[in-house]
Amino acid sequence: MKKFFILALLSLFGIADAAYLTYEHYQQVTPPCTVNHLLPIASDCGKVLRSSYSVMFGIPLAVFGIIQYSFLLLVIILLAVYRKKIFAYWVILQSMIGAIFSLYFMYIQIGILKSICTYCTLSALISFVIFFLVAKFFFREKASLRLNIIAFFYQNIMKPVLFLLDPEFIHNIMVARGELIGKTFIKHILNWKLNYSSPKLKQKIAGINFSGPVGLAAGFDYEARLTQALYSLGFGFQTVGTITSLPYEGNPYPRLGRLPKSRSLMVNKGFKNPGAENITQKLNKLNFNIPLGISIGGSNNENIENINQAIEDVKQSFRLFEKSKIKNSYYELNISCPNLINTNIDFYKPKNLNQLLQSIKRLKLKKPVFIKMPISITDKEFISLLAVIEKFKFVKGVIIGNLLKDRKNKLLDQQEVKKFKVGNFSGKPCEPRSNELIKLTFRKYGSRLVIIGCGGIFNGQDAYKKITLGASLVQLITGMIYQGPQVISQINMELEELLKKDGYYNIREAIGIDNNK
Ligand SMILES: Cc1cc2nc3c(=O)[nH]c(=O)nc-3n(C[C@H](O)[C@H](O)[C@H](O)COP(=O)(O)O)c2cc1C
Numbered sequence: 001m002k003k004f005f006i007l008a009l010l011s012l013f014g015i016a017d018a019a020y021l022t023y024e025h026y027q028q029v030t031p032p033c034t035v036n037h038l039l040p041i042a043s044d045c046g047k048v049l050r051s052s053y054s055v056m057f058g059i060p061l062a063v064f065g066i067i068q069y070s071f072l073l074l075v076i077i078l079l080a081v082y083r084k085k086i087f088a089y090w091v092i093l094q095s096m097i098g099a100i101f102s103l104y105f106m107y108i109q110i111g112i113l114k115s116i117c118t119y120c121t122l123s124a125l126i127s128f129v130i131f132f133l134v135a136k137f138f139f140r141e142k143a144s145l146r147l148n149i150i151a152f153f154y155q156n157i158m159k160p161v162l163f164l165l166d167p168e169f170i171h172n173i174m175v176a177r178g179e180l181i182g183k184t185f186i187k188h189i190l191n192w193k194l195n196y197s198s199p200k201l202k203q204k205i206a207g208i209n210f211s212g213p214v215g216l217a218a219g220f221d222y223e224a225r226l227t228q229a230l231y232s233l234g235f236g237f238q239t240v241g242t243i244t245s246l247p248y249e250g251n252p253y254p255r256l257g258r259l260p261k262s263r264s265l266m267v268n269k270g271f272k273n274p275g276a277e278n279i280t281q282k283l284n285k286l287n288f289n290i291p292l293g294i295s296i297g298g299s300n301n302e303n304i305e306n307i308n309q310a311i312e313d314v315k316q317s318f319r320l321f322e323k324s325k326i327k328n329s330y331y332e333l334n335i336s337c338p339n340l341i342n343t344n345i346d347f348y349k350p351k352n353l354n355q356l357l358q359s360i361k362r363l364k365l366k367k368p369v370f371i372k373m374p375i376s377i378t379d380k381e382f383i384s385l386l387a388v389i390e391k392f393k394f395v396k397g398v399i400i401g402n403l404l405k406d407r408k409n410k411l412l413d414q415q416e417v418k419k420f421k422v423g424n425f426s427g428k429p430c431e432p433r434s435n436e437l438i439k440l441t442f443r444k445y446g447s448r449l450v451i452i453g454c455g456g457i458f459n460g461q462d463a464y465k466k467i468t469l470g471a472s473l474v475q476l477i478t479g480m481i482y483q484g485p486q487v488i489s490q491i492n493m494e495l496e497e498l499l500k501k502d503g504y505y506n507i508r509e510a511i512g513i514d515n516n517k
Helices: 002-027 045-049 061-082 085-113 118-137 139-162 167-183 186-194 276-283 307-324 350-361 379-389 414-418 428-445 460-469 478-483 487-501
Strands: 203-205 208-210 214-216 238-243 256-259 264-267 292-296 329-334 369-373 395-400 450-454 473-476
Touching (some): 045 118, 061 085, 061 118, 085 118, 085 139, 118 139, 139 186, 139 487, 214 487, 238 276, 238 329, 264 428, 264 478, 276 292, 292 307, 307 329, 307 350, 329 395, 379 395, 379 428, 395 428, 428 450, 428 460, 450 460, 460 487, 473 478
Parallel strands (some): 238 292, 292 329, 329 369, 369 395, 450 473
Antiparallel strands (some): 203 208
């Protein structure tokens, strides 16, 4: 309440000052004001108040001052009474307008008239103090307003234009911009203006400090070009890859498509990546502000003909990464890519997965491993994979999950699906199955396996749903493409609000609380 009182008092001072100047204007008298021409800038109220700049559209500026401060006072009272975000936004904008005009009027006095009017300067000072206090008192609301403005521009201006162009072309441009940002000071500006994180969202999991619960999922940064920039968007961790031991230039086109009505993407990349050797060289010189997940999968190569070769291929990547000692990182073992066209070997069968994990176990990996799970399998099949995974202590958790294979899924608009003969689907259609499997896994293995929820997260509510069902962390890609790069910070902010609403101090307390409902 104290902050409202201080701001209201300052606004009242502003009204009094402007009202006095208005009165003097209409009385045609110059207020008592020391005339001092000895200073480099003269103090001369008469010169300022009689100048042509003191009137706009025939109305004295002081009247605008009264209006400005009165509005401010009104909104401060409304905010104090109703505590609505809209009034906080209004106070922020009104205080900004006041500060900008005050800056302009000070420039006219100092730069053009070379004289200062004490009363006008006092009004400007009040405006500046209000502006700084509002920024301090309503830091959160200011950040939220900024993020909402960016979201508005992205969703209504930028996205409609970007969505007219080829998705892979846009992806390449965005990654190139992101890489450049990561190499310049711009990342610090973005971090300052765009990154919203909170101590309440921090967690230490498997010995790794996650600065926030929202990570970038595998598949967006498969060439490891964004690792220096992503923290500035509010990500708490990031994934590179999926990387395979052998490089792969990607499946034939189309590799990526948009399904806006379904809020989904068609994905048919088949592990396009430059290979483990290339990526290790790139990463081992770098430091990372947020933990780095290294997603490893089997090479999409026709020469891999049997399970033993497939296992050796995956192990080769692990060996390379383990040798390169990449800092602040963990592994994601991807057993669930649905669009590998050159190999028939998969690790969905519990027997194959068991053989793979037995073999990886012998590598005595130093970093924790999380397994990226398929979602287009039955509960029974999923549980039998978990039963295998659970036995291996080096596996700390599971990521639930990968893309949706079912083209007939009711959340996919069938007209949109028809446009693509190949591929699997991300985004909203993945969400219900991902949530079901998180729930199932938490019930059966919640005390043994950490769950990273992934699939269809577009806002804070979506992320919170996965957390309350049992996920400790979440990942996304499609939500960022549809909502904009500010969405990560918006999710962080929303999660903080949801935790507060439910009476939790830290995100850890909310994990799995809805699982019994
Ligand atoms: C363009 C694209 C490429 C992907 N490539 C990979 C990949 O290489 N490895 C992987 O584990 N998952 C990959 N995925 C799946 C995502 O990591 C994620 O599991 C899935 O998209 C669901 O999350 P979302 O709805 O937030 O996008 C990819 C997804 C997209 C959209």
